[in-house]
Amino acid sequence: MSRLPDVLRLVAIDSVSRNEAALAALVFDELRNVEHLVVERVGDNVIARTEGFHAQRILVAGHLDTVPGDPALAVIEGDRLTGLGACDMKGSLAVMLELAKDTASRAFDVTWIFYAREEIARSESGLLEIAQLRPDLLQADAAIVAEPTGGAVEAGCQGTLRLGLTLQGLRAHTARPFTGRNAIHRIGAAINQVAQYEPRVAMVDGIAFTEQLQVVSVGGGIAPNVVPDSATLVLNHRVAPDRSRDQAVSAVRDYLGDLLEDEDVLEILDWAPAAPPSLTHPVIQSLVSTSGQPARAKVGWTDVATLHEMGIPATNFGAGDPLLAHRSDEFVTEAELEVFASTLRGLLFS
Helix, strand or coil: CCHHHHHHHHHHHCCCCCCCCCHHHHHHHHHCCCCCCEEECCCCCCEEEEECCCCCCEEEEEECCEEEHHHCCCEEECEEEECCCCCHHHHHHHHHHHHHHHCCCCCCCEEEEEEEECCCCCEEEEEHHHHHHHHHHHHHCCCECCCCCCCCCCCCCCEEEEEEEECCCCCCCCEEEEEEEHHHHHHHHHHHHHHCCCEEEEEEEEEEEEEEEEEEEEEECCCCCCCCCEEEEEEEEEECCCCCCHHHHHHHHHHHHHHHCCEEEEEEEEECCCCCCCCCCCHHHHHHHHHHHCEECCCCCCCEEEEHHCCCCCEEEECCCHHHCCCCCCEHHHHHHHHHHHHHHHCCCH
16 A cells, blocks of 8 residues: 555645644644554643653654645656655655554653754754743653665765854055955855865764865945955865764864964854764664664764754764755655554564
């Protein structure tokens, strides 16, 4: 039986970040009368827990929100559903709902988390909202975050560091630029340096994490006849789990080298920490084995890092190609849903 209609039902509900209430209500209504579940709603987050006598508890988390787009454009063609959030991550949410309602005997107690506001600032995350209001609901021995991973375990995650760089110059009239110093011209050298960045590859627990550094914003200039005395860049640095925030900042500062002068300012605008692979945990080892594919690094930041900060070993595993996330033509296939469902069932059910 095809799972695509179940995914389409979720995709059709607009749940762009901060607008998850309708989808949260659907999830709550579907699970609240399931006999073996204890279901609670915390804001626009839904938590469904089994309460048995198992020695271990596994948490499976998926976010309800999507990036902006038009859910009405979703369409099923053959064995593929194309539409907003199909890959990231309503395909996985549909499977989570299916397995949460399954009455088969379980190998673990399971906590199913359907949470809001993952796609925007981390400070607004529904997972953090649960942690603040009901931390008891997040207790677990290990966790799986259902980000799209193509059916393989994507271990850990990169940290993300956003830096503001302000380079100083000296204001002057554009007819007499030699009496000043153009800060935007200085920025050009910094941009060129970042463009030549060669990614550092860090091996962490046998998993290769490839760091990245990009200019994501440029600003400067006050008038068409004034040599600018200040110009700014915003840099985004994706950081391997073997580096702390301060180590990552120092690495960027060292890379820019002599381009930075005493009057220039390099400041932290945002930081979300990386998470290690946690591949030594028996549950995550078992998930890798059940998937039949070798584990690889997660490219990008996910709430695996949030759960790691809470002391819960976690990994990424979900339906869909991660390279399709946030694209206008993102899709999920019947085969990808089956791989996710069968692998997760094989782990969680005895």
